[in-house]
Amino acid sequence: MKVQRLFLVAIFCLSYTQLVKGETLPNCPEKCGNVTLEYPFGSSPGCWRAEDPTFNLSCTNEKLFYKGVEVVEISHSSQLRLLFPASYVCYNSNGHLANGTYYYMDLGNLTISDNNTVTALGCNSYAFVSSNGTRRQSVGCISACDDLSHEANGECNGEGCCQNPVPAGNNWFIVRSYRFDNDTSVQPIFKSQCIYAFLVENGKFKYNASEIYSYLQNRNVGFGFPVVLDWSIKGETCGQLGEKKCGVNGICSNSASGIGYKCKCKGGYHGNPYLRNGCQDINECTTNTIHKHNCSRSSICENTLGHFRCNCRSGYELNTTTNACQPKGTPGYVEWTRIVLGFFPPPHPKH
Structure with missing residues (x-):
C-alpha cells in the first residue's frame, strides 16, 4: 500500500490592516x-x-x-478575531488512546460568528461543536478514509478532513474530536497519529496532501486557528436609547444576537462610533483610494461634511450625470462625445 500522509497548511493571515488609528478613551493605551x-x-x-x-x-x-x-x-464592524486552540485525541502504535483534550469557552457577551466552520482532521473520526445562547445547537462532520488515494487531492471533502458551517449567535461552546472505529480497522500509517477538531475562520485553513509541506505528526499540544466572534453592547436596544449611546455622526442598530445594539458611522464618516467624537469626516478629495470622489478631470472636488461636491470654473456648469464640466447651455450629448473622445476643458487655475 502506498503510504499516504496528512498535511496541513494553516493560513492565518494575521497581519490585518487597521485603516484608522486606534481610538480609545483619553490617556489609554492604543x-x-x-x-x-x-x-x-x-x-x-x-x-x-x-x-x-x-x-x-x-x-x-x-x-x-x-x-x-x-x-x-x-x-469597527463589531467583530473580534482570536486564536483558538484545537481539541485533539492521540493514539499509540497499537491504536489505543494515549492522550487528548477538548476545548470549551464561555464568551460572555461575545457570540460566535457564522463566518467560521467546525473542522475535523484525521481518519475515521468526527468532530462536533455544541453551543448555547439564543438556542442550543450542535454541528459536526465526519472524516473517513475508506480509500486513502482519494485523500491525496488536498481537498477537505471528507477524506481525511471535513468541514461544516457553524451557526451564529451563541456565547458558549465546546469542541470535541472522536474516532468512531476500533484499533483493528485503523490504517497502519494512522496508528500513531492524532485526530483534531477545531473552529476556524472561513478561508483561513487549507488542507493539502502535497509533500511540499511537513506532515502532521504526533503532538499533544494545541495549536491556534483564527476564529471570528461578534460583539455588541448588551442590555438595551436602539428603540430604548435612540442615538444617544452612539457618538456624534454615529448610527445605532439592534444586534441580531439577543438584546443589544451596535454603532456605525454615517456615510461619509469613519472612525470609532462608540466615542463621542469618534466619527470623523472623510475627505474624498484626497488621494484616498478607498473613499475617493467621482468628479471628472474637468471639475474641481470640494470636500464637505459627510460628502463632497464637484465645482466648475466660471462660465461652465456641472453635468450631474457625468460629473463633468461643460459650457453653460451645452446639450448633454455633446459633453458625452467630449468624454468619449478625451476632450476636456482646461482645469480650474490654482490660486
Missing part, C-alpha cells in the same frame, strides 16, 4: 504589541466600557488576551 485597541475594549483600568467586563482585555508580553485566549484583531 496598542498591545501589533494589535490596535478600540473602545469599548481596553486593557487598562478605566479604559474599557465599565458596565460590561466582556470588554476588559489583558496585555501581557506584547500580546492581547481575552479570558486567556490571544486576540489578533478588533474591528
Whole structure:
C-alpha cells in the first residue's frame, strides 16, 4: 500500500490592516504589541466600557488576551478575531488512546460568528461543536478514509478532513474530536497519529496532501486557528436609547444576537462610533483610494461634511450625470462625445 500522509497548511493571515488609528478613551493605551485597541475594549483600568467586563482585555508580553485566549484583531464592524486552540485525541502504535483534550469557552457577551466552520482532521473520526445562547445547537462532520488515494487531492471533502458551517449567535461552546472505529480497522500509517477538531475562520485553513509541506505528526499540544466572534453592547436596544449611546455622526442598530445594539458611522464618516467624537469626516478629495470622489478631470472636488461636491470654473456648469464640466447651455450629448473622445476643458487655475 502506498503510504499516504496528512498535511496541513494553516493560513492565518494575521497581519490585518487597521485603516484608522486606534481610538480609545483619553490617556489609554492604543496598542498591545501589533494589535490596535478600540473602545469599548481596553486593557487598562478605566479604559474599557465599565458596565460590561466582556470588554476588559489583558496585555501581557506584547500580546492581547481575552479570558486567556490571544486576540489578533478588533474591528469597527463589531467583530473580534482570536486564536483558538484545537481539541485533539492521540493514539499509540497499537491504536489505543494515549492522550487528548477538548476545548470549551464561555464568551460572555461575545457570540460566535457564522463566518467560521467546525473542522475535523484525521481518519475515521468526527468532530462536533455544541453551543448555547439564543438556542442550543450542535454541528459536526465526519472524516473517513475508506480509500486513502482519494485523500491525496488536498481537498477537505471528507477524506481525511471535513468541514461544516457553524451557526451564529451563541456565547458558549465546546469542541470535541472522536474516532468512531476500533484499533483493528485503523490504517497502519494512522496508528500513531492524532485526530483534531477545531473552529476556524472561513478561508483561513487549507488542507493539502502535497509533500511540499511537513506532515502532521504526533503532538499533544494545541495549536491556534483564527476564529471570528461578534460583539455588541448588551442590555438595551436602539428603540430604548435612540442615538444617544452612539457618538456624534454615529448610527445605532439592534444586534441580531439577543438584546443589544451596535454603532456605525454615517456615510461619509469613519472612525470609532462608540466615542463621542469618534466619527470623523472623510475627505474624498484626497488621494484616498478607498473613499475617493467621482468628479471628472474637468471639475474641481470640494470636500464637505459627510460628502463632497464637484465645482466648475466660471462660465461652465456641472453635468450631474457625468460629473463633468461643460459650457453653460451645452446639450448633454455633446459633453458625452467630449468624454468619449478625451476632450476636456482646461482645469480650474490654482490660486
